[in-house]
Each structure stands twice: as structure tokens, then as C-alpha cells.
Amino acid sequence: MRRYLDLAELLGPVLVLVLVGVVGSMGFVDPALEIEFRGALVSVAMVVALYVFVGNSGVISFGHVSFVAVGAFVAGVMTVPVALKPTITPGLFSLLGEHSVGNIMSLALATVLGGVFALVVGIPLMRLSGLAAGIATFAVLGVTYNILNNWEKIGPGPLTLTTIPETTDLLQATVGAIAVVIAAFAYQRSRYGRKLRASREDSAAARSTGIDIHRERLWAFALSGALSGFAGGLLVHLAGTLQARDVYLDLTFLTLAMLVVGGVGSLWGAVVGALAVSALDTFLLKAESGEIGFVADLVGKPLWGGSRLVGVAIFMAVVLVLLPDGLTRGREFRLSTPWRRVSQTGETAS
Amino acid sequence: MTDDVQTLVDAIALGSIYALMAVGIGLVFGVLRLVNFAYGQLIMAGAYALALTNDSPVLLSIALCFGVVLALSVALEFAAFRPLRGASPTTMLVATFAISYLLQSIALVRFGAIGKIVVVIPKLSEPVTIGSVHIRWITLVTILVAIGVFAALTLLLTRTTIGLQMRAASIDAETARLLGVRANAVITAAVLVSGVIAAIAAVILPMAVPERVLVSPDYALRETIIVLVGVVVGGIDRLLSATLGGFTMGFAVGMFSGYLPSTGAWPFTSSVYLDSAVFMLVILVLLLRPEGLFARGRRTAVERL
Numbered sequence: 001m002r003r004y005l006d007l008a009e010l011l012g013p014v015l016v017l018v019l020v021g022v023v024g025s026m027g028f029v030d031p032a033l034e035i036e037f038r039g040a041l042v043s044v045a046m047v048v049a050l051y052v053f054v055g056n057s058g059v060i061s062f063g064h065v066s067f068v069a070v071g072a073f074v075a076g077v078m079t080v081p082v083a084l085k086p087t088i089t090p091g092l093f094s095l096l097g098e099h100s101v102g103n104i105m106s107l108a109l110a111t112v113l114g115g116v117f118a119l120v121v122g123i124p125l126m127r128l129s130g131l132a133a134g135i136a137t138f139a140v141l142g143v144t145y146n147i148l149n150n151w152e153k154i155g156p157g158p159l160t161l162t163t164i165p166e167t168t169d170l171l172q173a174t175v176g177a178i179a180v181v182i183a184a185f186a187y188q189r190s191r192y193g194r195k196l197r198a199s200r201e202d203s204a205a206a207r208s209t210g211i212d213i214h215r216e217r218l219w220a221f222a223l224s225g226a227l228s229g230f231a232g233g234l235l236v237h238l239a240g241t242l243q244a245r246d247v248y249l250d251l252t253f254l255t256l257a258m259l260v261v262g263g264v265g266s267l268w269g270a271v272v273g274a275l276a277v278s279a280l281d282t283f284l285l286k287a288e289s290g291e292i293g294f295v296a297d298l299v300g301k302p303l304w305g306g307s308r309l310v311g312v313a314i315f316m317a318v319v320l321v322l323l324p325d326g327l328t329r330g331r332e333f334r335l336s337t338p339w340r341r342v343s344q345t346g347e348t349a350s
Numbered sequence: 351m352t353d354d355v356q357t358l359v360d361a362i363a364l365g366s367i368y369a370l371m372a373v374g375i376g377l378v379f380g381v382l383r384l385v386n387f388a389y390g391q392l393i394m395a396g397a398y399a400l401a402l403t404n405d406s407p408v409l410l411s412i413a414l415c416f417g418v419v420l421a422l423s424v425a426l427e428f429a430a431f432r433p434l435r436g437a438s439p440t441t442m443l444v445a446t447f448a449i450s451y452l453l454q455s456i457a458l459v460r461f462g463a464i465g466k467i468v469v470v471i472p473k474l475s476e477p478v479t480i481g482s483v484h485i486r487w488i489t490l491v492t493i494l495v496a497i498g499v500f501a502a503l504t505l506l507l508t509r510t511t512i513g514l515q516m517r518a519a520s521i522d523a524e525t526a527r528l529l530g531v532r533a534n535a536v537i538t539a540a541v542l543v544s545g546v547i548a549a550i551a552a553v554i555l556p557m558a559v560p561e562r563v564l565v566s567p568d569y570a571l572r573e574t575i576i577v578l579v580g581v582v583v584g585g586i587d588r589l590l591s592a593t594l595g596g597f598t599m600g601f602a603v604g605m606f607s608g609y610l611p612s613t614g615a616w617p618f619t620s621s622v623y624l625d626s627a628v629f630m631l632v633i634l635v636l637l638l639r640p641e642g643l644f645a646r647g648r649r650t651a652v653e654r655l
Contacts, residue, residue, distance in 0.1 A: 054440075060439075060440045060443070124633075124637055125633070125637075127637065127640075128636060128637070128640050130439070131385065131439070131582050131586060132582060132636050132640040132641075134443070134582075135578070135579055135582040135583070135632065135636060136632070136633050136636045136637070138575075138579070139579065139629035139630075139632045139633045139636075140629075140633070142625055142626070142628075142629040143625070143626045143629045143630060145625075146622075146623060146625040146626040146629070147623070147626060150622045150623065253447050253451060256444050256447065257444055257447060257448055257451075260440070260441055260444040260445075264440065264441075306455070306458065306459030307459075309455035309458060309459065310452065310455045310456055310459055312455075313448060313451045313452035313454075313455045314452060316448040316451070316452075317430070317445065317448040317449050317452050320434075320441060320444060320445035320448055321429070321430050321433045321434055321445060322433065324434060324437035324438070324441045324445075325441075
């Protein structure tokens with residue numbers, strides 16, 4: 001019985017994502033809105049990938065967007081039609097310049113490269129914690145951005161990569177986001193995930209029971225990097241164009257804010273945070289263009305331009321200040337059974 | 351030779367500005383354990399105040415800049431830092447991200463993405479010749495102002511009651527409170543001093559750094575990031591080590607950009623890869639001394655696995 005109840009923690013987020021996919025595909029929604037739904041689902045994939053490391057280990061990372069970036073660049077560069085490569089990215093290494101792969105293959109490449117990159121970076125970096133870890137992972141992001149933005153042998157350099165096939169449709173976005181959620185759930189329920197979560201709560205006690213924190217963090221970091229790379233692949237096939245700047249500071253801030261707004265400590269929090277911020281963003285976007293009737297009636301005119309930026313920022317700041325543990329307070333999704341809630345209140349990471 | 355001296359003096363000046371920002375960030379971290387990522391946006395607000403009053407008398411303009419930055423600092427303390435007290439460091443850091451983003455969005459909506467020119471004291475941009483070295487007045491003024499600020503701050507921290515309380519709170523806030531230090535008073539004082547330093551930086555930055563003469567919504571963001579990195583690399587637990595860390599980053603950036611060529615196709619042969627080189631060094635330092643380059647001895651404050 002208990003086992004099935006625990007499965008609700010997985011089924012809750014999955015059903016919500018299915019719902020988002022289904023609603024997005026329905027005719028009554030403005031067709032122009034569909035891309036917003038796809039964007040929200042890709043955000044869920046990115047934020048859950050980030051959660052796998054940050055949530056389970058309690059160590060902050062500002063570097064995950066570098067894995068998203070690696071995934072996005074490899075998936076983007078490898079799917080531009082071979083015939084167009086000499087004109088778009090003339091400087092590429094011949095291995096990259098003379099070959100292209102299909103959609104699924106490019107996502108697989110993005111996943112593998114993201115994971116390998118995270119593993120290599122993680123071996124030295126996972127020895128750090130606290131602010132030192134935050135700054136070191138940020139430095140990784142800085143190096144990744146700097147190289148992707150300048151080195152024309154592996155990508156477009158400072159230019160924009162175009163003509164990337166836009167293959168992330170609603171089905172792929174939904175399935176992709178769900179796949180990432182399932183991987184995250186499987187990890188946090190595995191012995192490795194539990195060991196890491198134990199070290200998050202009390203590192204001294206965890207070590208005294210024989211947990212090798214460095215190794216557990218490294219596995220989580222590599223898995224998290226692989227999922228981030230995969231999400232990067234989805235992202236680039238959603239946008240169709242790619243610049244190094246797209247996968248740098250703004251995205252880092254946005255994904256971290258989504259995670260913290262939802263609640264760092266739980267998978268459910270990652271999903272809720274990504275969806276809530278995306279939904280508000282879309283809502284304000286449409287309100288700005290006057291497409292949402294009741295807002296236009298209330299204000300008397302479409303919302304002023306820029307209210308979207310300010311609105312999203314205010315929302316995030318207010319949630320963080322008033323609910324430092326996030327919207328879900330770091331709890332997993334569960335069916336309402338109060339006697340269980342008392343015994344299993346999830347504590348957030350510090 | 352003269353080129354070398356010029357590069358050296360410019361690098362010291364850049365280091366001084368970064369050291370000022372590092373002190374501002376380090377002061378607040380000391381008493382609040384909060385890394386204020388929105389610090390650069392305080393400077394941005396001050397720079398906008400200067401840019402919008404280009405035609406007014408200089409003193410009025412500077413006074414307005416101080417007023418805006420201090421008001422914003424106090425507003426942040428009451429609206430954001432105070433409710434966040436006791437939250438996890440991650441939450442606090444991301445919250446200041448959100449505040450920085452909010453202030454940038456407001457500036458973007460209000461003033462647009464195109465930069466506004468800041469004119470403070472044009473005379474200071476003129477060069478002065480000492481021997482065969484040409485240095486702009488502002489370079490010298492920057493270094494002198496930084497020295498003045500550090501001297502004043504040292505007096506404040508060592509010779510006044512509130513300074514003593516600040517130092518006590520940053521060593522052990524709990525014990526300090528038990529001994530009768532009023533947390534809110536100390537924190538407000540630290541936030542105000544940090545705000546004064548931000549205002550000073552807002553006045554100096556547009557004159558001292560040529561590309562910072564235009565104020566845009568992301569003004570001082572790059573500087574904030576570099577300074578934050580410097581503060582952690584130097585050792586955030588002590589004000590002196592944090593300041594030295596900030597200075598070192600500015601000095602290093604100044605020296606590197608004075609010597610590296612601006613072109614080159616392969617990584618790490620040209621200054622476009624300067625950032626990578628700096629960040630690699632940062633990672634190396636953090637791995638070797640996670641408690642900070644200038645921290646005192648090896649301490650157990652930073653968990654080392």
C-alpha cells in the first residue's frame with residue numbers, strides 16, 4: 001500500500017505534464033500559444049535536471065547551464081543540413097562540418113556529451129561545497145561561454161547558428177520532460193540518491209555511516225549534466241537558432257529562480273516552479289498584447305510594454321522573500337493524507 | 351618601460367575600484383551572511399541618477415546619486431534582507447539575483463536598453479604627465495579615494511562602538527547578540543556604509559572605465575560578477591581578505607588586458623580568451639585553497655571532503 005502511495009510522488013508531476021501537453025495541443029487554445037506550452041515543458045526539463053544535483057545534494061551550482069549549452073551546441077551543430085554548413089559555419093572541424101545526424105541521434109549526443117562534460121568537471125569540483133562550489137561552477141560556465149562564443153572550429157563563434165531543424169514539437173517536449181522527471185525520480189529513490197540526500201541533511205553523520213560524499217555528489221552531478229544536455233538539445237530544436245548568449249547568464253538565473261520559487265528540496269517543487277514562472281510569463285506576454293480580455297477590461301487598455309519582465313521579476317522576488325522554502329515548501333506531491341504529512345515533512349536543503 | 355608603468359598604474363586603479371565594491375559586498379556579508387548580487391544594481395541606480403542630472407551642478411548631481419543609492423539600500427534591507435534573515439544561503443543569493451533582475455527590468459522599461467552618457471567631472475578625464483608617463487587625473491583620484499575610504503573604514507571598524515559591534519557580529523552573530531549587540535542596528539549600519547561605498551563607486555566608475563561611460567540596465571553587472579568571484583577567491587570570511595581578492599581580480603584583469611594581443615585564432619592565444627584564463631585560475635585557486643587565497647591559515651569553516 002505504502003509503495004503505491006509513494007508512486008503518487010512520480011505520478012503527480014507526470015500527470016501534470018501530460019495535462020500541459022494535452023491542453024497545449026487542443027484546438028481551443030490559440031495556436032500561437034502552442035510554442036509557449038512547448039517552452040514551458042522544455043523549462044521543466046532544464047529545471048528538473050538542475051534539481052537532480054542541487055536538490056539532492058544541497059550544493060548550489062551556477063554551472064548547469066554550461067551543460068545545457070554543450071547539449072544545445074552539439075545538437076544544433078550536428079543537425080544543420082550538411083549542404084548548408086559551409087556557408088553558415090565555415091570554420092568547423094571537418095568531422096563536424098561534413099556530417100549531420102537526425103533528431104533523435106542529436107538528442108542522444110547532447111545527453112552523452114553533457115554527462116561526460118559534467119563528469120570531467122565534477123571530479124575536481126565536487127570536493128568543494130558552499131560558496132566556493134557556487135563560484136567554481138560559475139567559473140565553469142564562464143569558460144564554457146567564453147569558448148563557445150569565440151571558437152569557430154566547434155560552432156558559430158560569436159555569430160548565430162541558424163537553420164536548425166525545429167523538431168521539438170508538443171509530443172517531443174512532453175515526452176522529453178516526462179523522461180527527465182522519471183529519471184530524476186528513479187535517481188532520488190535509488191540507494192545512490194538516498195545516500196546523497198542523507199549527506200545533504202547531515203554530512204558528518206552520513207560520512208560516519210560510510211557514505212563517500214564525493215563519489216555520490218559526482219554521480220548526481222554527471223546524471224544532472226546528462227539530463228541538462230538532453231534538455232539543451234530539446235531547447236535548441238525548439239528555438240531553431242542558437243547563440244552562445246542564449247545559454248548564459250539569463251538562462252542560469254531563470255532556471256535557478258524557477259527551482260527556488262518551486263522549492264529546492266523536491267522534484268514536485270522543480271516542476272511547479274518551472275510551470276508557474278512559465279505560465280506567468282506567458283500570461284503577461286499576452287496581457288501586454290491585449291489578448292487577455294479581463295485584464296484589458298480591468299486596466300482599460302493592454303498592459304504597458306515591459307510589464308512582463310517586471311512582473312516575472314516581482315513574482316520571483318516576492319515568493320523568495322515571503323516563502324523562502326518555495327511554493328511547495330520542499331515537499332513532494334502527495335495525495336492528501338494528513339497523518340502521513342505529519343511524519344514525512346520534507347526539509348529543504350540548506 | 352613607460353608603457354609598463356602606465357599599465358601598472360591603470361591596473362592598480364581598476365583594482366582599487368573592484369576593492370571598493372568588494373568591501374561593500376564583504377561588509378554586508380559579514381553581518382548578514384548574505385551575498386548581495388544586487389550590489390551592481392545599486393551602482394546602476396546611482397549612475398542613472400548622475401546621467402539624468404548631467405546638466406545640474408556637479409555637487410547636486412553627486413548628492414542626488416548618494417541619496418538614490420542610500421534610499422535604495424535601506425529599502426532593500428527593509429523589504430528583502432530583513433524578511434530573508436535565517437533563510438538558507440542559496441535562497442538568499444537567488445533572492446538577490448531576483449532583486450537584481452527586477453531592478454534591471456525596471457531600468458529597462460523606464461530608460462530603455464540604449465545607454466545614457468554620464469558626465470560627472472570632465473576635467474578629471476584629462477591626462478597629467480608625470481615624467482614620461484601619461485595618466486588621467488581620474489586614475490590618481492580613484493587610487494586616492496580608495497585609500498581614503500579604506501582609512502575611514504578602518505577607523506570606523508576599530509575606533510567606534512558600532513564598528514566594534516559590526517566586527518563582533520561578523521565573527522559570531524549569536525554570541526554578539528547575547529552580549530547585547532542589537533542586530534538590526536548593526537545590520538542597518540553595515541547596509542548604509544555599504545551603500546555609501548556603492549555611491550562612491552557609481553561616481554568613479556563612469557569616469558575611470560572608458561566603456562562604463564554609458565549607463566544601461568545591466569550597468570556594473572560584469573564588475574559585480576568579477577568582484578564576487580574575487581571576494582570568494584580572496585576569502586569571504588574576513589573583510590581584508592575579501593578586499594584583497596577584489597583588488598587582485600581588478601589588478602589581474604588590468605594587467606592581462608594590457609599585455610595580451612587582441613587577435614588570434616586558437617584558444618588562449620588572444621585576449622578574447624582572457625575570461626577563460628581568469629576563470630581557470632579561479633577554479634585552480636578554489637581547489638587548492640577553498641577557504642580563500644588570503645584567508646588566515648587553514649580553517650575548518652569550509653567543509654573539505
